[in-house]
Amino acid sequence: MNRVRHMSALGLLFIVMLFELAAFALLSLRDGKFDVWALAFALALIALLFFQYVCLLWISRYADRFLLVIANLLAAIGMIVQYRLSPETAFRQLLLYGVGMVAMFVCVGLMHKPAVFRKLNWAMIVASLALLGVLLIVGKEQGGAKNWITIAGFSFQPSEFVKVALVFIAANYLTEQSGWRDWLPSAIFAILVCGLLVMERDLGAALLVAGTYLIIFYTATGDVRTTLIGLGAGCCGAVASYYIFDHVRARVAIWKNPWATYETSGYQIAQGLMAIASGGAWGLGLTQGLPKSIPAYNTDYIFAVICEEFGLIFGIAVITLYLMFIIRGALVALYARDRYLMLVAFGCTVLITLQSFIIIGGVIKLIPLTGITMPFVSHGGSSLIASMMLLGILEGIAMRNGDMLEDAMDQAMEQDRLANLSKGEDHAE
Amino acid sequence: MAANAYSLATLVMRYVFVGIMIYILARIIYHSISEYQELHRALRWLKDGYARHIEFLPPYDTQEGGYVLVRSNLIGRSPRCDIYIDDRSVRRRHALLFEKGGEGYIRARGRAKIWINGQRPQKRTALLHEGDLVRLGQVEFHYKLKRTPWEEKA
DSSP: OOSSOOOOOHHHHHHHHHHHHHHHHHHHTTTSSOOHHHHHHHHHHHHHHHHHHHHHHHHOTTSOHHHHHHHHHHHHHHHHHHHHHOHHHHHHHHHHHHHHHHHHHHHHHHTTOTHHHHHTHHHHHHHHHHHHHHHHHHOEEETTEEEEEEETTEEEOHHHHHHHHHHHHHHHHHSOOSOHHHHHHHHHHHHHHHHHHHHTTOHHHHHHHHHHHHHHHHHHHOOHHHHHHHHHHHHHHHHHHHHHOHHHHHHHHHHHOTTTTTTTTTHHHHHHHHHHHHHTTTOSOTTOSOGGGSTTTTTTTHHHHHHHHHOHHHHHHHHHHHHHHHHHHHHHHHTOSSHHHHHHHHHHHHHHHHHHHHHHHHHTTSSOOOOOOOTTTSSOHHHHHHHHHHHHHHHHHHHHHHHHHHHHHHHHHHHHHHHHHHHHHHHHO | OHHHHHHHHHHHHHHHHHHHHHHHHHHHHHHHHHHHHHHHHHHHHHHHOEEEEEEEOTTSOOSTTOEEOOSEEEEESSTTSSEEOOOTTSOTTOEEEEEETTEEEEEEOTTOOEEETTBOOSSSEEEOOTTOEEEETTEEEEEEEEOOOHHHHO
């Protein structure tokens, strides 16, 4: 009872809802006439978020509320921008958010038995490699990368799920600490996945997988030398791919000077930069910008749209939200009692934040642009569902931490009571 | 005219959006820090046996080891209180036990009365010391700082 009280985040959630309601009220009056669908959309979203919060806390009061609120806020911003761009895709996104929510609850449930994932290790390795291998043959090319599979009318991006599997596989092998033989299979797996992703021209995912694996490796082993060797190998791989593949060279050339090829390949980055610049510190105001002039405006370049309409300060606040996500996720990892769960929690956190920084860095021309989605915000079913799965895994581990802490405290109290009893008997004698 | 009013509204609303965003961020950071402190305190309690807690006298000594206090705890008859005592002599929201600068304090709420070691405190907010006997209505409890480690007791 009341030993570690967790702060209620319901008030915070109401403010998130207020934010949505304000934005959708503005959107509903867009064309000079009242759009009922915008308000209906807002109410549906609010109901969904509230349901999610209540259900998660009903499962366990130790769920991490702030991770959930951060994800909710990011998803809400995403859906506001989607609705402003095109209501149809926004409704699809809302549906996918519902599916992602189910996936999240499934992951929360699965984290009660994390041993299952350790047993399924080989299955996950084979499935990941098979999915990426099949992709090389039957993959559909979309936006320069061959990373889509269509099964029975639904198209999805296997790389999104492979990176979730990578976290579990890496954590499984890095849990043992006796020597290099333990982690070697996971390193080989990571290299294979990277190679396959580069061959599919999915450079963003390759960079993400390599970065995530190196960070998990360093946190698990604390081995600076091997990590630096890995980093060096990664750099060598990047340089090699620069010379081998045309599309990598093209990307770097665009990054160095997008204005030289403004008419053709540099158009996207240049438009994105101009959109951010025209937004200024406070933005042009929702619905007042021209986001549709940027290619991939609702997936990769959504950050530029946010900056244009909501302003740079808001953009920085979005980046800070991702930073808070790292902090909360790292706390969940720190308090995990089990090394395997600690690595899984940290891996999930790194995956989400690294992904957001790779795409935001690409949009603001800090690093070469690689096509990748912004977690929770971008339009895209696979990405949204994978992000929600990662969130569910983190929540599941947070719940386990809380239960374990409570058990430990109960045990300590029980021991106290026994000690007191025996002391009483001594006095009686 | 309507279009002008609408664009003006969007211009005003962008400040609202930024304001809400920064407010949410500030709240998340503030709550994260306090939650971290409470968790840290719980872990320290487990490790070193140090915790501010209260121990009720009979017949309300139902919880073994007393109630460990967090940064602020509301005591009262209402089930919504952090520490809830089902006794008619206690008001629905009777008193607040809180920590400030490493010291524990108690503050009576509204017209509620409290006694510390048999005396009414001079001010509404009173400093608590180790072993103080606090009375709310008919209910009494001891304020304790240290949970004796098991090794010492055994």
